[in-house]
Amino acid sequence: xxxxxxxxxxxxxxxxxxxxxxxxxxxxxxxxxxxxxxxxxxxxxxxxxxxxxxxxxxxxxxxxxxxxxxxxxxxxxxxxxxxxxxxxxxxxxxxxxxxxxxxxxxxxxxxxxxxxxxxxxxxxxxxxxxxxxxxxxxxxxxxxxxxxxxxxxxxxxxxxxxxxxxxxxxxxxxxxxxxxxxxxxxxxxxxxxxxxxxxxxxxxxxxxxxxxxxxxxxxxxxxxxxxxxxxxxxxxxxxxxxxxxxxxxxxxxxxxxxxxxxxxxxxxxxxxxxxxxxxxxxxxxxxxxxxxxxxxxxxxxxxxxxxxxxxxx
Amino acid sequence: xxxxxxxxxxxxxxxxxxxxxxxxxxxxxxxxxxxxxxxxxxxxxxxxxxxxxxxxxxxxxxxxxxxxxxxxxxxxxxxxxxxxxxxxxxxxxxxxxxxxxxxxxxxxxxxxxxxxxxxxxxxxxxxxxxxxxxxxxxxxxxxxxxxxxxxxxxxxxxxxxxxxxxxxxxxxxxxxxxxxxxxxxxxxxxxxxxxxxxxxxxxxxxxxxxxxxxxxxxxxxxxxxxxxxxxxxxxxxxxxxxxxxxxxxxxxxxxxxxxxxxxxxxxxxxxxxxxxxxxxxxxxxxxxxxxxxxxxxxxxxxxxxxxxxxxxxxxxxxxxxxxxxxxxxxxxxxxxxxxxxxxxxxxxxxxxxxxxxxxxxxxxxxxxxxxxxxxxxxxxxxxxxxxxxxxxxxxxxxxxxxxxxxxxxxxxxxxx
Numbered sequence: 001x002x003x004x005x006x007x008x009x010x011x012x013x014x015x016x017x018x019x020x021x022x023x024x025x026x027x028x029x030x031x032x033x034x035x036x037x038x039x040x041x042x043x044x045x046x047x048x049x050x051x052x053x054x055x056x057x058x059x060x061x062x063x064x065x066x067x068x069x070x071x072x073x074x075x076x077x078x079x080x081x082x083x084x085x086x087x088x089x090x091x092x093x094x095x096x097x098x099x100x101x102x103x104x105x106x107x108x109x110x111x112x113x114x115x116x117x118x119x120x121x122x123x124x125x126x127x128x129x130x131x132x133x134x135x136x137x138x139x140x141x142x143x144x145x146x147x148x149x150x151x152x153x154x155x156x157x158x159x160x161x162x163x164x165x166x167x168x169x170x171x172x173x174x175x176x177x178x179x180x181x182x183x184x185x186x187x188x189x190x191x192x193x194x195x196x197x198x199x200x201x202x203x204x205x206x207x208x209x210x211x212x213x214x215x216x217x218x219x220x221x222x223x224x225x226x227x228x229x230x231x232x233x234x235x236x237x238x239x240x241x242x243x244x245x246x247x248x249x250x251x252x253x254x255x256x257x258x259x260x261x262x263x264x265x266x267x268x269x270x271x272x273x274x275x276x277x278x279x280x281x282x283x284x285x286x287x288x289x290x291x292x293x294x295x296x297x298x299x300x301x302x303x304x305x306x307x308x309x310x311x312x313x
Numbered sequence: 314x315x316x317x318x319x320x321x322x323x324x325x326x327x328x329x330x331x332x333x334x335x336x337x338x339x340x341x342x343x344x345x346x347x348x349x350x351x352x353x354x355x356x357x358x359x360x361x362x363x364x365x366x367x368x369x370x371x372x373x374x375x376x377x378x379x380x381x382x383x384x385x386x387x388x389x390x391x392x393x394x395x396x397x398x399x400x401x402x403x404x405x406x407x408x409x410x411x412x413x414x415x416x417x418x419x420x421x422x423x424x425x426x427x428x429x430x431x432x433x434x435x436x437x438x439x440x441x442x443x444x445x446x447x448x449x450x451x452x453x454x455x456x457x458x459x460x461x462x463x464x465x466x467x468x469x470x471x472x473x474x475x476x477x478x479x480x481x482x483x484x485x486x487x488x489x490x491x492x493x494x495x496x497x498x499x500x501x502x503x504x505x506x507x508x509x510x511x512x513x514x515x516x517x518x519x520x521x522x523x524x525x526x527x528x529x530x531x532x533x534x535x536x537x538x539x540x541x542x543x544x545x546x547x548x549x550x551x552x553x554x555x556x557x558x559x560x561x562x563x564x565x566x567x568x569x570x571x572x573x574x575x576x577x578x579x580x581x582x583x584x585x586x587x588x589x590x591x592x593x594x595x596x597x598x599x600x601x602x603x604x605x606x607x608x609x610x611x612x613x614x615x616x617x618x619x620x621x622x623x624x625x626x627x628x629x630x631x632x633x634x635x636x637x638x639x640x641x642x643x644x645x646x647x648x649x650x651x652x653x654x655x656x657x658x659x660x661x662x663x664x665x666x667x668x669x670x671x672x673x674x675x676x677x678x679x680x681x682x683x684x685x686x687x688x689x690x691x692x693x694x695x696x697x698x699x700x701x702x703x704x705x706x707x708x709x710x711x712x713x714x715x716x717x718x719x720x721x722x723x724x725x726x727x728x729x
């Protein structure tokens with residue numbers, strides 16, 4: 001049985017009437033890369049804030065390597081964080097930033113300098129190491145942000161939406177870094193609301209919404225939740241109420257309504273041959289449909305099934 | 314290297330990378346001191362020299378005492394001090410309205426006769442309300458003359474009566490024999506007075522010392538040394554404040570969260586921030602004081618005492634802003650409140666107006682400002698005194714503010 005490096009049990013946190021985390025439980029193995037997938041407001045950042053010790057007044061427990069994470073300050077030496085913000089000094093250069101943030105972990109200076117060089121090479125910033133960070137592009141800054149989280153060789157790395165606001169190329173580069181870190185034995189918790197990112201990067205995926213985990217497993221395991229069904233995405237100028245009323249009149253044998261919102265609906269079909277009949281039913285009732293897509297079973301379908309809403313909501 | 318030292322070094326390095334704000338806060342107090350000093354017209358040697366007092370004199374008496382009084386203004390020292398213009402009342406008032414004179418001295422009718430008859434009489438001084446200082450000097454001078462004339466009139470009362478009677482007669486009608494008894498009386502009084510006045514039994518010798526046994530190098534008053542400490546402490550507050558506001562900036566941009574996730578404790582971070590502010594303040598303050606000496610010839614008198622005072626003031630400033638940032642909710646609030654606080658401190662504490670010119674109520678409030686104690690301490694050192702109260706107040710307040718900041722801020726920082 002794999003020993004868990006991180007165990008979160010029944011974590012709950014509320015902001016007044018709003019529940020951010022509700023009996024949230026999760027565990028993570030050594031070297032495992034876990035993608036925490038959820039829409040905005042799902043509770044991802046609250047979870048990272050609690051793990052990083054900047055949010056209090058919660059219930060539940062978090063153990064790291066079998067010890068209470070919040071009781072032993074020494075454990076902080078073993079955990080790295082990559083916050084959503086570009087948390088570094090823009091008026092310093094990349095090397096100076098790494099040496100400063102690494103210095104907080106009491107790493108010997110010689111080793112720290114060596115580690116800084118290695119990391120700059122890993123995030124492909126070696127050639128720009130002496131330039132002030134304020135001259136960097138958004139992608140370069142994001143890569144430096146990740147490098148700082150790794151400067152003290154953490155056993156657990158927490159990344160809070162590390163790819164926000166950057167182009168595709170920079171995003172791919174960061175996802176590569178995350179995969180490499182996982183391969184080297186560092187456990188990673190990686191929050192995002194981009195399905196493609198977790199599909200490409202994570203060995204295990206947890207879908208969370210409204211402060212709790214709805215489903216978790218490998219990509220294949222999660223897709224089995226939906227089953228081998230075709231997913232139809234219907235778009236147009238209709239209201240959720242109008243669509244629901246019309247689709248209820250359709251003989252839904254083998255069809256599952258995954259989600260319905262204004263202008264968009266997702267339906268899963270066990271028998272793809274029923275799709276044309278469904279389309280005819282919609283057209284006959286003059287539902288203003290603009291687009292219709294048929295998709296193979298994927299994580300998005302799982303997410304829609306589990307949360308009843310799209311990640312863009 | 315300790316984590317506190319690491320943060321301090323990082324802060325100072327960043328300040329050196331973008332030195333413009335610090336340089337401005339170093340240059341502005343020097344420039345403002347220079348401008349204000351120039352307005353008050355210092356001489357080439359930086360010693361203040363009063364301009365001549367433009368005094369209008371309306372002589373409604375035109376007799377002996379009035380002539381005697383006017384003659385006094387022809388003496389060397391008074392001639393340098395007063396620029397006397399004889400005029401009549403209407404013209405004098407018109408000139409005063411136009412601001413052409415500092416004061417008008419009106420010698421009343423029958424001034425000489427009233428003195429001779431031992432009757433009360435009054436010299437009138439009309440002061441120009443648009444001037445602060447020079448009319449006061451003219452008034453003081455008139456008051457001194459009044460005392461002198463009163464004394465002479467009383468001592469030579471009998472002689473004045475004779476002089477008055479003689480004036481009304483033709484010279485042919487007065488014989489030496491008539492005058493002899495009075496001349497003898499006057500002679501006796503002059504001889505008696507001479508024993509008091511020549512030589513004077515009591516004389517005043519004046520000198521200015523900086524510390525016991527040491528005579529001052531300069532005998533004048535350097536207006537820059539009067540203005541500069543106030544400017545210096547105001548801009549010291551402006552210099553140190555941004556260092557402590559970094560606490561809010563770093564909370565907003567996630568650096569604090571990242572720091573708090575490292576083994577760094579909130580207490581270490583607050584200590585480092587206060588120390589950074591203190592160190593930066595010390596460096597800027599000492600540079601400014603050196604520049605003050607080179608540019609304005611300010612004599613700080615005791616460098617060890619000034620260093621102690623600057624250290625205490627910088628501690629107080631840094632700790633004050635650390636404490637305030639423990640209660641500010643965010644960087645916008647910190648930014649909005651910091652400058653007004655500094656300006657209020659400066660207005661009440663004597664940076665913008667001399668402490669002596671402030672109303673009593675403001676001066677009382679001013680005792681709760683860093684500016685007041687720094688300026689007072691500086692002046693005490695320049696006067697050769699120990700600034701014990703200033704040092705004590707600044708140090709104890711600084712330690713108190715630091716203690717509050719260290720108690721409250723770490724919890725807020727840990728909360729991200």
